[in-house]
Amino acid sequence: MIARQREELVRRYESLLAAYQPALARMAASYEWAPHKREDLLQEILLAIWKALPKFRGDCSERTFMFRIAQNRCLTHIWQRGRDAQTADEPPDLPDPHSNPEAQVIALREQNRLQDAIRTLPIAYRQVLTLTLEDLSQAEIAAVLGITENNAAVRSNRARNALRKLLGGPR
Amino acid sequence: MVDQELKDWQATWQSAAATAKAVPPFDIRHHAARAGRRLTVRYAAGCLWAVALLLFSAVYAEQHPTLQWLLWAAAVWIATLVAVAFMIWNGRGLWTAAGQSNAAYVELSRKRCLAELRMIRFGYGLLWTELAVVIPWLLWNFYSKWRSPGFDPASHLTGFGVLLGLTVGYLVWFTIYRRRKLRELDLLADFQRSVNEDYIDDIA
Numbered sequence: 414m415i416a417r418q419r420e421e422l423v424r425r426y427e428s429l430l431a432a433y434q435p436a437l438a439r440m441a442a443s444y445e446w447a448p449h450k451r452e453d454l455l456q457e458i459l460l461a462i463w464k465a466l467p468k469f470r471g472d473c474s475e476r477t478f479m480f481r482i483a484q485n486r487c488l489t490h491i492w493q494r495g496r497d498a499q500t501a502d503e504p505p506d507l508p509d510p511h512s513n514p515e516a517q518v519i520a521l522r523e524q525n526r527l528q529d530a531i532r533t534l535p536i537a538y539r540q541v542l543t544l545t546l547e548d549l550s551q552a553e554i555a556a557v558l559g560i561t562e563n564n565a566a567v568r569s570n571r572a573r574n575a576l577r578k579l580l581g582g583p584r
Numbered sequence: 585m586v587d588q589e590l591k592d593w594q595a596t597w598q599s600a601a602a603t604a605k606a607v608p609p610f611d612i613r614h615h616a617a618r619a620g621r622r623l624t625v626r627y628a629a630g631c632l633w634a635v636a637l638l639l640f641s642a643v644y645a646e647q648h649p650t651l652q653w654l655l656w657a658a659a660v661w662i663a664t665l666v667a668v669a670f671m672i673w674n675g676r677g678l679w680t681a682a683g684q685s686n687a688a689y690v691e692l693s694r695k696r697c698l699a700e701l702r703m704i705r706f707g708y709g710l711l712w713t714e715l716a717v718v719i720p721w722l723l724w725n726f727y728s729k730w731r732s733p734g735f736d737p738a739s740h741l742t743g744f745g746v747l748l749g750l751t752v753g754y755l756v757w758f759t760i761y762r763r764r765k766l767r768e769l770d771l772l773a774d775f776q777r778s779v780n781e782d783y784i785d786d787i788a
Contacts, residue, residue, distance in 0.1 A: 439600055453686045460611050524600045527593060545590070546597040573590070 443531045444487040458486045481557045530579040538572035616689045690776045697769045
């Protein structure tokens with residue numbers, strides 16, 4: 414009986430990972446500059462999900478459940494590190510968007526630029542923006558972060574303005 | 585315009601880490617903390633057992649000051665002190681991780697497994713040495729009293745039985761414990777491989 418329950422749990426965990434692990438990895442990357450620490454953070458997120466999964470009763474969507482745990486884990490990670498992620502390690506200089514227009518068409522460079530910019534945002538903006546970029550609705554973002562929809566919309570708007578400024582204005 | 589901008593950001597953002605791989609749910613820090621507690625208990629128990637053996641053999645030899653029991657007490661002291669010295673030497677570097685990363689905890693757990701496997705090999709060596717001393721001694725004791733009027737075969741057979749039971753018990757325990765430690769090493773190697781893969785570097 415217990416073995417069957419565990420099998421079921423492992424199946425649920427694997428299906429959730431198949432669907433959301435890339436998104437969780439992106440979230441971990443938006444909170445950590447150092448690649449090896451990102452791996453650790455992702456491990457911590459996955460572990461927290463594994464531990465919380467038996468208690469998940471479906472009172473919110475799986476996506477909300479996963480992202481809520483991931484956000485909490487990322488915040489705990491920052492608090493444990495004892496300093497804000499904005500000043501953590503050595504943030505790379507953001508490339509000037511106007512200085513090398515050819516390079517901007519390379520997808521990888523675009524990814525890096527976006528990631529680096531997001532990592533420099535204040536945490537409140539980063540939280541709402543990473544969830545927006547994962548295509549969560551305002552209602553889902555509010556549920557994940559435990560704020561009102563109105564507050565989520567305001568933060569999202571401000572976060573997008575801040576990101577736009579960092580990336581060099583509207584393209 | 586703004587919605588298109590968001591869509592572009594989403595496309596760029598979500599194109600990263602598309603090749604992420606599944607990672608097994610394994611709490612390495614919890615595992616290391618639990619193993620650390622077990623290690624502390626085992627070392628404390630080992631020290632207490634050593635003190636008890638030393639005291640018991642000393643007191644017994646003092647109450648039975650014959651050559652036979654003095655030699656026995658000396659053998660117990662030597663074996664116990666060698667075992668404690670090995671335990672202390674084997675325990676170096678097993679108490680704290682070199683860092684706070686998962687890799688450091690994996691390395692600590694791996695070192696602990698290897699140390700326990702060394703301890704098992706040492707245990708085998710000590711067991712065979714003790715048998716090499718105790719079996720001839722029991723046989724000599726048995727034959728030297730064989731024809732004496734107060735000869736009690738039951739007590740001698742009990743001695744052999746206890747020796748056999750302890751030896752089988754130790755061998756079974758060593759085998760089971762060794763297998764468990766080898767399995768743990770495999771698990772740690774799997775975990776280490778999974779965290780070393782560059783599944784997240786793609787998005788850096």
